[in-house]
Amino acid sequence: MNYSKVAASVVLTLAMTGMATASESTINITGDNSSGATSQSTLASSEASIVINASESSSVISQTGDDSAVAKIKQYGDDSTASITQTQESSAPNYLKKRKAFIDQTALAGNNDAIIVQETAAGEASIKQRDSTTNALAEIYTSGAGSSNMTIDQASVTGESKAKILNVSDKTYANQNRDTATINQVRGSNLDASIAQTGNENKSKIQQGYVNGLELTDSKATINVVGDKNELSIEQKFGANNMALAEAFGDENTIDTLQHGSQNSLTIDVTGNGNSAGDADFMISQVGSFNSVNASIWGDNNVSVISQVGDNHIANSMIIGSGNTSTITQQ
Structure with missing residues (x-):
């Protein structure tokens, strides 16, 4: 050499x-x-x-x-x-x-x-x-x-x-944020992905997992946003012992999460309000066994939807505010 x-x-x-x-x-x-x-x-x-x-x-x-x-x-x-x-x-x-x-x-x-x-x-x-x-x-x-x-x-x-x-x-520049942050991680264990954004109308997306038959294990995905009308998305595919955290501080934010596998944990923490222009929507999905969800919402006119498919799940939803809706479905 x-x-x-x-x-x-x-x-x-x-x-x-x-x-x-x-x-x-x-x-x-x-x-x-x-x-x-x-x-x-x-x-x-x-x-x-x-x-x-x-x-x-x-x-x-x-x-x-x-x-x-x-x-x-x-x-x-x-x-x-x-x-x-x-x-x-x-x-x-x-x-x-x-x-x-x-x-x-x-x-x-x-x-x-x-x-x-x-x-x-x-x-x-x-x-x-x-x-x-x-x-x-x-x-x-x-x-x-x-x-x-x-x-x-x-x-x-x-x-x-x-x-x-x-x-x-x-944020003082109107209509000029609209930033996009994307992390794609595949093949491996102990992966760590984090996105933090401040501003309005931004998009944050993390995808982890499953390629060539290898499962995602012992990995973590975190998104934290401060601002209004932001979109957050986390997907962890086919694995076990993974963690996901989505935090949004502002109005009219959208959170979409999906976990495939067993013994995964997901935490949602949201502070803000919706209005007639569009409420803050949270779609939480887990497919597999022994998964857990904790959703905390502080504000008015928000919507929380939790769906868990599999056995022995735990879902906790805490909402403080007016005009909020929380739905949990376990199958």
């Missing part, structure tokens, strides 16, 4: 004098124990790309300025780390609010870590971790006033993997 040390660093700085010119940076590295880094600060569109075919490698991209920057990292190897940081002032023109960050890691074995930070008006962030990666870690942190699309996909990942999305929207 080749353990040669290769390091590459590209720094691009473009000052606007009259007319700005687009910037482009590309790094390709083959060889273990390698690193690549790109820094861009421009006033026009910029793009940075790092591709590393090596184990024990690291990749870093940093982009500042008001431009519609794009960052891409691809790593093929074990025990790799990747980081993308993009910053942009919220006062940037709307046509520049299109920042994008992509990290794609593939490994045969070993640990892979990836993090994206977007302190920007809007953007798109995506992390993919595939094959036999063990103990994978993926994190996305975004903030700003525009609409963002955040996705973590841990496919064919085994071991104790973790995915986290934290999005803070500026």
Whole structure:
């Protein structure tokens, strides 16, 4: 195995004098124990790309300025780390609010870590971790006033993997939240997925479980939202000893949860009110045996529906407020 040390660093700085010119940076590295880094600060569109075919490698991209920057990292190897940081002032023109960050890691074995930070008006962030990666870690942190699309996909990942999305929207900008956060985790046990969003009309979705005959076990999914008219969805497929938690603080939020398997637990905690524009609806479904549900609702004009199919279930529904409806069905 080749353990040669290769390091590459590209720094691009473009000052606007009259007319700005687009910037482009590309790094390709083959060889273990390698690193690549790109820094861009421009006033026009910029793009940075790092591709590393090596184990024990690291990749870093940093982009500042008001431009519609794009960052891409691809790593093929074990025990790799990747980081993308993009910053942009919220006062940037709307046509520049299109920042994008992509990290794609593939490994045969070993640990892979990836993090994206977007302190920007809007953007798109995506992390993919595939094959036999063990103990994978993926994190996305975004903030700003525009609409963002955040996705973590841990496919064919085994071991104790973790995915986290934290999005803070500026609610003072009407009709400009509508952010989407999605985590997909398959194949493995001890998976941990969490989404936290602040803002209005956002969507949060976690899917865990069942592929190629492997059951989901000892895993956890958590969604926490603060704001109005948000949509929360958690699905855990075909497994045992899994936990799900959905929390919503605001009005007219929708929660949809589904668990397949035995000895799973689900907790719903909601604070807020519905109105004539649409009540807050909670659909809780469990299919299997020995499952439990705890639903707590604080507010007015809310609807809670719990459905459990199987034997020896436990369902607790606590509602404090006026005009609320709670239904429990056990079969």
